[in-house]
Amino acid sequence: MAKASGEKKLDPKKPHITDERITKANWFKHVNWLNVTLIIGVPIYGMITAYYTPLHLKTAIFAFAYYFMTGLGITAGYHRLWAHTCYSARLPLKIFLAAVGAGAVQGSIRWWSRDHRAHHRYTDTDKDPYSVRKGLVYSHIGWMIMKQNPKRIGRTDISDLNDDPVVVWQHRNYIKCVIFMGMVFPCLVSGLGWGDWMGGFIYAGILRIFVVQQATFCVNSLAHWLGDQPFDDRNSPRDHVITAFVTLGEGYHNFHHEFPSDYRNAIEWFQYDPTKWSIWVWKQLGLAYDLKQFKQNEIEKGRLQQMQKKLDQKRQTLDWGIALEQLPIIDWDTYQTEAKNGRALVAVAGVVHDITDFIKDHPGGKALITSGIGKDATAIFNGGVYNHSNAAHNLLSTMRVGVLRGGCEVEIWKRAQRENKDISFVSDSAGQKIIRAGSQVTRIAEPVASADAA
Ligand SMILES: [Zn+2]
Numbered sequence: 385m386a387k388a389s390g391e392k393k394l395d396p397k398k399p400h401i402t403d404e405r406i407t408k409a410n411w412f413k414h415v416n417w418l419n420v421t422l423i424i425g426v427p428i429y430g431m432i433t434a435y436y437t438p439l440h441l442k443t444a445i446f447a448f449a450y451y452f453m454t455g456l457g458i459t460a461g462y463h464r465l466w467a468h469t470c471y472s473a474r475l476p477l478k479i480f481l482a483a484v485g486a487g488a489v490q491g492s493i494r495w496w497s498r499d500h501r502a503h504h505r506y507t508d509t510d511k512d513p514y515s516v517r518k519g520l521v522y523s524h525i526g527w528m529i530m531k532q533n534p535k536r537i538g539r540t541d542i543s544d545l546n547d548d549p550v551v552v553w554q555h556r557n558y559i560k561c562v563i564f565m566g567m568v569f570p571c572l573v574s575g576l577g578w579g580d581w582m583g584g585f586i587y588a589g590i591l592r593i594f595v596v597q598q599a600t601f602c603v604n605s606l607a608h609w610l611g612d613q614p615f616d617d618r619n620s621p622r623d624h625v626i627t628a629f630v631t632l633g634e635g636y637h638n639f640h641h642e643f644p645s646d647y648r649n650a651i652e653w654f655q656y657d658p659t660k661w662s663i664w665v666w667k668q669l670g671l672a673y674d675l676k677q678f679k680q681n682e683i684e685k686g687r688l689q690q691m692q693k694k695l696d697q698k699r700q701t702l703d704w705g706i707a708l709e710q711l712p713i714i715d716w717d718t719y720q721t722e723a724k725n726g727r728a729l730v731a732v733a734g735v736v737h738d739i740t741d742f743i744k745d746h747p748g749g750k751a752l753i754t755s756g757i758g759k760d761a762t763a764i765f766n767g768g769v770y771n772h773s774n775a776a777h778n779l780l781s782t783m784r785v786g787v788l789r790g791g792c793e794v795e796i797w798k799r800a801q802r803e804n805k806d807i808s809f810v811s812d813s814a815g816q817k818i819i820r821a822g823s824q825v826t827r828i829a830e831p832v833a834s835a836d837a838a
């Protein structure tokens with residue numbers, strides 16, 4: 385399937401069909417009819433014929449096992465061994481993976497890996513051969529059933545693949561490999577094994593190919609559309625257990641795009657990644673070696689940064705009060721006059737708060753809170769009368785209306801800023817100040833002495 389695309393020598397002077405807009409008159413020229421036949425037509429024939437073909441238990445078990453093997457040919461072979469060189473394989477394993485990979489009918493290793501490297505390098509751009517930005521259906525199947533301009537696909541280096549004799553041999557003999565491993569081999573096993581030639585052809589051949597193909601296509605579509613993004617949310621790849629179940633463990637795709645040369649897709653032991661388990665078993669058998677694994681430290685860094693990004697987004701939805709530098713500067717006399725004239729203003733650590741709407745809700749009662757009106761309530765608030773909670777400091781900050789000019793109140797504020805220098809001025813990725821618990825400007829460590837001096 386799709387073997388021919390991109391392999392023919394192009395006449396650079398001749399415009400490619402994709403340069404023309406799709407119209408009623410030319411749409412059929414845009415369709416890749418060979419691929420339509422192989423990935424849609426043949427499976428439909430298989431389904432119709434299956435209706436008249438009894439399914440024997442042995443054939444069913446073999447079809448499932450062969451599905452798993454040919455799927456591994458793609459996930460452990462084409463993808464993790466050849467496209468990403470996540471590990472090295474001895475010759476017998478390479479030959480096995482190249483053979484069962486051909487049985488999955490998804491193009492040669494060379495063609496598949498080149499496109500896949502372009503997919504990683506140019507994810508979500510026009511140079512991505514199966515960009516999900518062009519729609520879920522396009523990323524799943526559209527890019528194969530519609531003709532593609534090979535010049536559009538991003539360039540990648542595949543010199544290592546051209547040096548691999550197994551890859552080169554499979555590429556040169558691809559059609560023979562596909563026909564034998566895709567159709568003849570399952571037929572022979574079922575036919576010679578238990579006399580079910582037709583069942584082998586339909587179930588272990590055609591329909592099994594259909595399932596493996598659709599499963600693999602899900603990595604390009606579903607894995608870029610469904611699930612979480614614990615490592616980076618700037619591009620489309622996502623992690624989801626459903627995709628993992630469908631794709632022999634390739635569903636932890638957000639991780640995979642961040643750490644593509646890691647032989648694992650799932651990093652937790654309880655996550656479903658039979659491709660990883662197979663590679664590990666091959667290592668124990670001496671068939672695979674040099675399994676690459678990113679350091680946990682690097683993985684945790686990526687996870688933490690993404691968590692921080694989410695925290696920043698959440699923080700920005702909350703009311704932290706007007707920023708101090710945006711508040712008007714009020715003289716001490718003006719503050720006292722306004723308070724005397726009936727405005728419920730309270731100064732704490734040089735910041736003036738309007739508590740009018742809060743007096744009736746004050747947990748400590750009306751009398752205590754009103755006693756602070758028109759005064760420097762720094763010490764009262766910070767333990768002189770009651771050592772207010774972190775939540776109280778947070779709430780108070782939403783009532784700020786001004787900053788006192790000069791005087792020791794401002795000095796207290798400045799000192800507080802100095803003391804908490806490391807934390808007070810931390811900003812998030814959008815430049816918003818981060819106010820950590822216990823480091824609000826109204827919180828003063830030893831306020832009584834300073835306030836007495838006032
Ligand atoms: Zn991807």
Ligand SMILES: [Zn+2]
Nearest residue numbers: 500504640644
């Ligand atoms: Zn990949």
